[in-house]
Amino acid sequence: MITEELLQVRSDIENNLRMLLGRAVMVTDLDAFALPCGCNGITANIRGLELDDIEVFEEQMLIYFKKTASRLGIPPSFIFARLIPGSSVVAAINWRVLCDRCYPDFARARGKTPRPDIYIMHLERRGQQKGTKKG
Secondary structure, three states, rough: OOOHHHHHHHHHHHHHEEEEEEOOEEEEEEEEOOOOOOOOEEEEEEEEHHHHHHHHHHHHHHHHHHHHHHHOOOOOEEEEEEEEOOOOOOEEEEEEOOOOOHHHHHOOOOOOOOOOOOOOOEEOOOOOOOOOOOO
């Protein structure tokens, strides 16, 4: 990934969300990450997005988010919103490739909110066909 591509994708995510929701949404930054455990991916830190928005437009967002992940070379196998605990405010959208240690924690979870700060939009189970959806 090069910085020019990240800049363009950040802008594209912001514009897509604004068009979809019809109001101001800001993607403050788009980061690539690699965690010590082995998980890696991208995070879009967002302002102006609520959990209700995701629940209403989840299907449209998920299609776009999967394309975005593929565009950046991240397998779109785990996509989730990180919430500010105790609120419905979305702090970030994450596209993550789960390491072997972290995958079981999410694979065992039931429902869309395994923790108060996570809303799972998509979790592809290992050993299943592509496109298998969690939730």
